[in-house]
Amino acid sequence: MIVPMGISYSIDRGYRLSWDDQRIYMRKWGYQSLFKRHAEHSIDYDDIHMMEGQYKGNAGAKSMFMPFEVLMLYSKTDPDADIWIYPPSLKDREVKDFLLFLYDRRPDIFPDYVVDYMHSDRAI
Secondary structure, X not given: OHHHHHHHHHOOOOOEEEEOOOEEEEEOOOEOOOOOEOOEXXXXXXXXXXXXXXXXXXXXXOOOOOOOXXXXXXXXXXXXXXXXXXXXXXXXXXXXXXXXXXXXXXHHHOOHHHHHHXXXXXXX
């Protein structure tokens, strides 16, 4: 029993971010309890109320494409559906692909400081 549990904990533990034509999906890292993974959050593109970059001073948490530790996407209707983009758990290319895709769909939610950074020579 210990070996299967060890395998389960070592596989698919990481933070996950994915998207398709209708929604963005996110699952937190780790497990909620011994046998239960964290629930997956998802949000419709039309339900995104705003985007906000949060920086708490951990320089190692930034990516080359995003100067924030966390980029939050807030839901208009359901606070449990909020999505956070955590760059250290993603490859810079994933962050870039996601932000460019989201910008094509919802440029209105992007704060100027995110757009400025995305178009600067600092971004990959």
